[in-house]
Amino acid sequence: MRKLLWMLLGLGTALAQQISPQGIIVNPVPTDLKVRVWVDKDPGKRGDALYRIGEPIYIYVNVNQDAYVYLFNINADGKIDPILPNPYERDNFLRAGETRRFPPEGARYRYTITGPEGEDRVLAVASRRPLSLGEILDVERGEVRVRGAEGLARALSIVVEPLPDRDWVTDVARYYVGRLPAPPPATATLNVNSRPQGAEVYLDGRLQGRTPLTLGVNPGRHEVELRLAGYQPYRVTVNPRPGERVQVYAQLVPEPRQGTLSVASTPPGAEVYVDGALRGRTPLSLRLPEGRYRLELRLEGYEPYRAEVRVPSGETVRVSARLVPLPRRGTLQLDSRPQGAEVYLDGRFLGRTPLREEVEAGRHELRLLAPGYAEYRAQVEVRPRESLRLFVELVPVRAVLELYLNVEARVFLDGEEVGVARGGYLRLEAPLGEHELTLVAKGYRTLVQTVRLSGNQVLRLTLSPL
Structure with missing residues (x-):
């Protein structure tokens, strides 16, 4: 490739026999990645x-x-x-x-x-x-x-x-x-060898001899398999072109010594993990190389079951696990500002904040009520054997108070001046609940009156002259 506006392609034939999937680099293991x-x-x-x-x-x-x-x-x-x-x-x-x-x-x-x-x-x-x-x-x-x-x-x-x-x-x-090459030979050559040598060579399912072996084959796709007692079979697909020489070299892997792990559970249907890998659900039988394994069973609503097992070669190890149900209660810890709010869970009165209560695990509807404050409502989830902590800041609820007086007067609410009733009228907002209302006007007696606000309210008051 030659550079031109970054790079340009160059071509040739010197390596024609070395750059095929078989000759340059090939994965001998079948894979679904293409x-x-x-x-x-x-x-x-x-x-x-x-x-x-x-x-x-x-x-x-x-x-x-x-x-x-x-x-x-x-x-x-x-x-x-x-x-x-x-x-x-x-x-x-x-x-x-x-x-x-x-x-x-x-x-x-x-x-x-x-x-x-x-x-x-x-x-x-x-x-x-x-x-x-x-x-x-x-x-x-x-x-x-x-x-x-x-x-x-x-x-x-x-x-x-x-x-x-x-x-x-x-x-x-x-x-x-430039030009196409001359037509290649009609056949291809397949060189097959292995370590150790002496493995049987099967071409498209037919025995051809033992390694090392050289075969003349027709161009196209062929399945090559090597077999040797005590070793895992080696398989590879080749697709030689006419005249191409394809090298197949197999590093044979000894067959692992295997045993059987049989796993059952009560109740059945638990996921089976071996060394952290999911292998299926109970009841399950697995062929495994001999050795030690970490076994774990998981089933929703039950505590995990864990064990270490040893699988000897040629033997069957049986594991039967009785799964333990998870506790179905958790803890709800609740506080609020102001404290003393009534707490209702799924419509049932639990008490007043602050409180700590053992409740059934799962989703619940939570309500908090306090005079002068907006109702708090939420969905909460309590997990088994866990504690759910909540702090709720309640929002005060306010009402409108309209005053109609016979004179212009200064208006105090709970000791704090909130305005002047000019022309004898004043509109103000205050939290729901009980308040002390004080009216002061020059030449008139001071009027003090208790007002309970449960919603918007209109008051008509008369001040007496001195």
């Missing part, structure tokens, strides 16, 4: 797209699940160029079903074919979690620090090694520059 990469002239991925030098090219990629996607172009001369991420496209997280084009519409860069002639390939790597490519890729400069398909394969193999087997997958798109 990635598909193609170029604009070959949406059907026939591998015969032809570009001339100076032509633009667009690369497309799609995933069937949420994944982080990395794209590399491997040139014929062994040079490797990054496509994603790059200095202008750092977001390499694709949602399930999403298809992206590079460069996208309105991008500040473009890809243009510059040569040399031959076959190039675009490698796509999709992973459920981000990969640490700092040793391979310099995003700021748009450079890959390794050269050639083999170098890239070795570097990527190290990066994906810590990942769970089913968390990554690859795909390759092929295209040509």
